[in-house]
Amino acid sequence: MTDTTRPAETGYGHGAGHGIPTHEDEHLHVSRRGYLTGFALSVVLTAIPFWVVMTGALSPNWTIAVVVAAAVVQILVHTIYFLHVNTTSEGGWTLMSYAFAAVIVLIVIAGSLWIMYHLNTNMMPMSGMDGTP
Secondary structure (H helix, E strand, O other), X not given: OOOOOOOOOOOOHHHOOOOOOOHHHHHHHOOHHHHHHHHHHHHHHHHHXXXXXXXXXXXXXXXXXXXXXXHHHHHHHHHHHHOOXXXXXXXXXXXXXXXXXXXXXXXXXXXXXXXXXXXXXXXXXXXXXXOOO
């Protein structure tokens, strides 16, 4: 016998009623327009650095700045439009873990660059190895 006084749970699978997004909840967070906007922004943020590098329109320093800036913006676009990380209460822990990962990546990159710079400046000259006296 089934209990007909209890309202039916919405959603499918094991996530129904447990705070896990179900098939019916997806239309609230995901839309075709959002994916198309994210895709268009990703294409533009890829095309601009590609054009700058291939044409040599800017000086090397400005080219590096444009490529890095486009990369950072593209990370944000992918995070918002494709990974759906936001600052709402449901996505708070996801945002916190993403920020932690970003800090770790920055530490690794900065540390690697620092080590390579100091290795380069502290290396002994290698005369005679390339055939020059």
